Amino acid sequence: xxxxxxxxxYDVLEIQAGSPADEVERAYRIAQTTWAAxxxxxxxxxxxxxxxxxxxxxxxxxxxxSGPDTKAEYDRRLEPGETEMDFEEVDxxxxxxxxxxxxxxxxxxxxxxxxxxxAADEGGDTEWTGARLRRARLRRGIDLEKIAxxxxxxxxxxxxxxxxxxxxLPAAVYVxxxxxxxxxxxxLESGQVADGYMARLREHTPEKRRxxxxxxxR
Amino acid sequence: xxxxxxxxLPKARLVAVGGGKGGVGKTFLSANLAHTLARAGYKVxxxxxxxxxxxxxxxxxxxxxRASLADFVSGRESRVENLLEETPxxxxxxxxxxxxxxAAAQPSAARRAELLAAxxxxxxxxxxxxxxAGAHPANIDYFLVGDEGLLVLHPEPTSxxxxxxxxxxxxxxxxxxxxxxxxxRECVREAMDQRNDRGIRTPLDLLRAVEExxxxxxxxxxxxxxxxxxxxxxxxxxxxxxxxxxFSVRSVCRKFFGIEVDYVGYINRDRAVRxxxxxxxxxxxxxxxxxxxxxxxxxxxxxxEAARNAGSSA
Ligand SMILES: Nc1ncnc2c1ncn2[C@@H]1O[C@H](COP(=O)(O)OP(=O)(O)OP(=O)(O)O)[C@@H](O)[C@H]1O
Ligand SMILES: [Mg+2]
Numbered sequence: 001x002x003x004x005x006x007x008x009x010y011d012v013l014e015i016q017a018g019s020p021a022d023e024v025e026r027a028y029r030i031a032q033t034t035w036a037a038x039x040x041x042x043x044x045x046x047x048x049x050x051x052x053x054x055x056x057x058x059x060x061x062x063x064x065x066s067g068p069d070t071k072a073e074y075d076r077r078l079e080p081g082e083t084e085m086d087f088e089e090v091d092x093x094x095x096x097x098x099x100x101x102x103x104x105x106x107x108x109x110x111x112x113x114x115x116x117x118x119a120a121d122e123g124g125d126t127e128w129t130g131a132r133l134r135r136a137r138l139r140r141g142i143d144l145e146k147i148a149x150x151x152x153x154x155x156x157x158x159x160x161x162x163x164x165x166x167x168x169l170p171a172a173v174y175v176x177x178x179x180x181x182x183x184x185x186x187x188l189e190s191g192q193v194a195d196g197y198m199a200r201l202r203e204h205t206p207e208k209r210r211x212x213x214x215x216x217x218r
Numbered sequence: 219x220x221x222x223x224x225x226x227l228p229k230a231r232l233v234a235v236g237g238g239k240g241g242v243g244k245t246f247l248s249a250n251l252a253h254t255l256a257r258a259g260y261k262v263x264x265x266x267x268x269x270x271x272x273x274x275x276x277x278x279x280x281x282x283x284r285a286s287l288a289d290f291v292s293g294r295e296s297r298v299e300n301l302l303e304e305t306p307x308x309x310x311x312x313x314x315x316x317x318x319x320x321a322a323a324q325p326s327a328a329r330r331a332e333l334l335a336a337x338x339x340x341x342x343x344x345x346x347x348x349x350x351a352g353a354h355p356a357n358i359d360y361f362l363v364g365d366e367g368l369l370v371l372h373p374e375p376t377s378x379x380x381x382x383x384x385x386x387x388x389x390x391x392x393x394x395x396x397x398x399x400x401x402x403r404e405c406v407r408e409a410m411d412q413r414n415d416r417g418i419r420t421p422l423d424l425l426r427a428v429e430e431x432x433x434x435x436x437x438x439x440x441x442x443x444x445x446x447x448x449x450x451x452x453x454x455x456x457x458x459x460x461x462x463x464x465f466s467v468r469s470v471c472r473k474f475f476g477i478e479v480d481y482v483g484y485i486n487r488d489r490a491v492r493x494x495x496x497x498x499x500x501x502x503x504x505x506x507x508x509x510x511x512x513x514x515x516x517x518x519x520x521x522x523e524a525a526r527n528a529g530s531s532a
Contacts, residue, residue, distance in 0.1 A: 014469060043379055
């Protein structure tokens with residue numbers, strides 16, 4: 001409940017005081033999308049003129065905290081006891097946030113998004129269904145088309161996998177490969193996911209469609 | 219979730235479900251959160267306060283409710299317990315708002331207060347209050363009375379706009395009710411007008427103004443402000459951008475208004491929702507495995523957690 005004028009640069013970026021450089025980078029990128037002039041979250045607030053000063057504060061915070069020297073100096077001044085904070089002192093060339101900044105590619109999903117996940121949804125002991133894969137993907141913000149592009153898998157098959165549409169999928173050996181690639185793209189433990197998914201696929205696939213090798217083994 | 223009964227809460231927890239815009243899923247969430255918690259073994263009552271467009275009963279599979287909130291408003295029935303209706307769902311009761319009288323009035327503020335006091339006394343764990351759309355004073359009052367206010371948001375400009383209008387209106391109303399001195403109340407009332415002459419633009423400006431007028435009221439203001447903490451749910455998300463909107467809204471509320479909101483979850487746009495309402499059954503019964511049902515259960519989990527935390531700190 002602090003007014004902007006009393007917020008530290010860390011408050012402005014909504015991160016813990018002293019957060020490391022990658023956190024600063026990530027928080028700044030998130031703030032950029034939040035406060036972009038045509039952003040959805042600030043819709044209807046612009047005529048009130050205040051968002052501009054908020055954007056300036058975000059830029060200032062980033063400029064100070066992204067330079068190792070300025071950050072070290074700032075952190076030192078933030079130490080308890082050092083209450084003198086003079087933001088205006090630093091004379092910086094402010095740019096506006098809607099200009100795309102070429103920087104290291106960072107994960108734009110706030111860390112807290114993970115707090116929404118039931119541990120169970122990604123833990124090892126429940127079955128890997130298509131729906132669970134889809135949720136894991138959505139959470140990480142990866143579109144199916146992107147995965148299709150990277151993996152060269154037909155997007156329709158990826159969709160069938162997520163919808164547990166087993167009867168429309170090709171032979172099991174291929175499906176396993178698809179699931180492994182999909183899981184890897186999302187950053188899941190691919191072997192485990194594929195084992196779980198394939199076990200369910202086998203359960204749901206009628207006997208006659210099973211590859212002959214399987215019958216021969218019995 | 220199974221029927222093993224969880225430990226009951228010492229007192230009914232009121233969860234108001236509101237939001238600035240029509241059709242964003244307030245009733246969908248009220249009905250399905252109520253059903254999810256009832257299935258988990260809690261005793262739950264779902265209350266429709268949308269006198270102008272009641273339809274909570276339909277989600278809960280009650281075709282023609284026999285009693286209605288309108289009976290309480292008109293004074294035909296003075297005991298809220300007598301208006302409760304059974305639903306086909308174990309542990310889930312309904313207070314409907316259907317009525318034969320098209321001219322049925324909104325309850326007076328005093329009558330609303332009576333209603334809400336009675337709801338708190340109901341022998342159950344959770345009471346869900348489904349509010350009507352818009353920042354009408356009646357809707358705001360229902361929303362404010364909850365121990366918990368869920369704001370439902372769509373990832374669209376219109377809904378975002380109405381959400382801010384609603385948060386602002388609810389905030390000023392809460393503060394006005396909390397202030398005790400006449401001149402301070404008057405100041406809060408004037409501040410509601412964005413173009414007021416006092417130069418008060420944000421809740422933080424108002425806090426400063428009140429502190430200056432009367433330090434004691436200023437303290438009360440700051441304390442009440444801390445307890446004003448709406449929880450946001452983004453409904454019908456279709457992309458990660460949509461999911462992130464909740465965080466952005468939280469950030470905007472913090473920096474723009476000085477108001478803290480919690481982002482408690484999102485629910486995807488899901489065909490299963492339509493399937494369920496066509497059957498007039500809760501989603502969590504028809505498609506408990508659907509993505510939307512899984513996300514709903516997460517939000518329900520947050521509500522239980524908050525209720526337990528409140529119970530242990532009280
Ligand atoms: N997650 C979802 N996916 C798909 N459809 C949804 C979802 N949430 C809600 N809907 C649909 O949107 C419509 C409006 O929902 P609902 O009636 O709950 O909104 P409301 O906010 O209560 O509206 P009102 O302001 O009129 O009371 C319903 O038909 C509902 O089935
Ligand atoms: Mg409704």
